[in-house]
Amino acid sequence: MAEHVDKRPLAERIAADLRARIMAGDLPSGQQLGSNAELRDEFDTSNVTIQRALAILKNERLIEGKNGVGVYVRERLPQIITPASYTAPAGSGQPYSWITQAQDRGQRGSNKVISVAEVAPPPRVTAGLASGDTEPAVLRVRLGLLDGEPAELVHSYYPAELARGTRLADRRKIPGGSPTLLADMGYPPREQVDEVATRMATTEEYELLEIPGDTPVLEIFRVVYSDDRRPIEVTVLVKPGHLYKMGYHLSI
Numbered sequence: 531m532a533e534h535v536d537k538r539p540l541a542e543r544i545a546a547d548l549r550a551r552i553m554a555g556d557l558p559s560g561q562q563l564g565s566n567a568e569l570r571d572e573f574d575t576s577n578v579t580i581q582r583a584l585a586i587l588k589n590e591r592l593i594e595g596k597n598g599v600g601v602y603v604r605e606r607l608p609q610i611i612t613p614a615s616y617t618a619p620a621g622s623g624q625p626y627s628w629i630t631q632a633q634d635r636g637q638r639g640s641n642k643v644i645s646v647a648e649v650a651p652p653p654r655v656t657a658g659l660a661s662g663d664t665e666p667a668v669l670r671v672r673l674g675l676l677d678g679e680p681a682e683l684v685h686s687y688y689p690a691e692l693a694r695g696t697r698l699a700d701r702r703k704i705p706g707g708s709p710t711l712l713a714d715m716g717y718p719p720r721e722q723v724d725e726v727a728t729r730m731a732t733t734e735e736y737e738l739l740e741i742p743g744d745t746p747v748l749e750i751f752r753v754v755y756s757d758d759r760r761p762i763e764v765t766v767l768v769k770p771g772h773l774y775k776m777g778y779h780l781s782i
Contacts, residue, residue, distance in 0.1 A: 541582035544573050548583065549772060552592050553608055563593065563601045589742040590772050591679075606637070610777040611769065613724050613750055619710040626707030628674055637676050644671040644738070646701050648690055651764075655687045658753040658764040667764075668693035670708075673738055680739045681773075685766045692717070692762065708763065717756040719763075725751040728771055735768050746771040 536543060551557040564572065569580045584601055587593045592608075595601050616627050624630060632639025651659065651667040659667060667687040674682040686708065693699045697711055704711050709719050727749045731741045741747065748771045754763040 539582075540573075540575055541579050541586065544569075544575070544579065544583035545586040547573075548587060549590070549592060552587075552603055553772075553775065557603050559603050559605045561603050562599075563603070565600065586743070590745060591742075592772065606635070608773050608775055609635075610775045612777045612779065613726075613752070614722065616707070617709055617719050617722050617754060619713040619718065620706035624706060626704070626710075628707065632676055638678070640675045640678075641703060642673040642675065643701055643703060644673055646670050646699065648694075648699070649687075651687050654751070655764045655766075658751075659687065659689055659761045661689060666690040668699050670698065681769065683735055683738050683768045687764045688762065712756070712762055717760070717762045719754050720757060721755040721759065723753045723755075726776060727751070731768075739768070739770055741770055742772075748774055748776070 538546075548557070548563070557563065563569065563584075566577055566580050569583075570577055573580070584593065584595075588595065588601075592604060593601050594604050615631060618627070620627055620630070626641070628641065629639040647669055648666050649669045650664075651661075651669070655667065656663060656665070659665075661667070668690050670684075670686045670688075672684045672686070673680055674684065688698050688708075692715075696715065697704050698708065712719060728746045729749060730744065731739065731747045735741060735747055739747070748769045750765075750767040750769075752763075752765045752767065753761055754765070756762045
């Protein structure tokens with residue numbers, strides 16, 4: 531087998547190395563990166579190449595320059611997401627957990643409903659909903675924002691016979707989020723199954739999530755079940771792969 535050699539431009543390889551350190555916490559939020567001279571010596575390259583590498587990371591919103599001071603890792607980046615944390619219904623009178631959990635982290639969470647429509651779902655959604663090939667679904671497309679910056683794009687599908695005539699089927703935001711509404715309708719979320727993948731962004735994701743360059747996205751394909759393991763929601767949740775990490779807490 532031929533040796534697989536990294537043929538990416540040196541600036542991209544340096545950016546990848548620094549990005550990995552940031553994602554791992556070796557370069558924590560608020561820490562100053564080395565000076566240009568230090569980085570130039572570490573990677574044995576020119577000042578121009580170092581500037582190109584730093585420009586990549588600035589475009590990804592991982593670092594920021596401070597005039598006359600230096601370059602620093604941005605605050606609160608990257609973040610760990612726990613897939614199960616948004617499935618439970620909100621407490622009585624409480625907003626959707628996306629908003630309350632953002633507040634707990636000192637952030638401002640908000641949602642923008644992009645579209646709501648009755649559609650013919652793609653095959654894997656049809657399989658997740660355990661419905662026939664000709665049965666429609668209600669699709670809600672939502673953009674989640676943190677401190678005004680796009681953080682996730684969510685496509686949520688609901689069985690049309692369940693969603694018609696409810697808040698799931700119109701453009702209004704849902705108080706407490708869809709888990710609360712489903713529970714109030716008699717379909718409390720009991721279980722979820724997630725599939726996690728990384729891939730390149732679609733045009734819609736690239737534009738709405740403001741993806742820089744060829745940065746991959748993190749995709750979570752989720753099926754939510756109610757009592758008797760009835761599928762009540764299939765969601766495709768996409769996040770910028772350079773800003774978020776997956777976190778799980780499992781009892782063994």
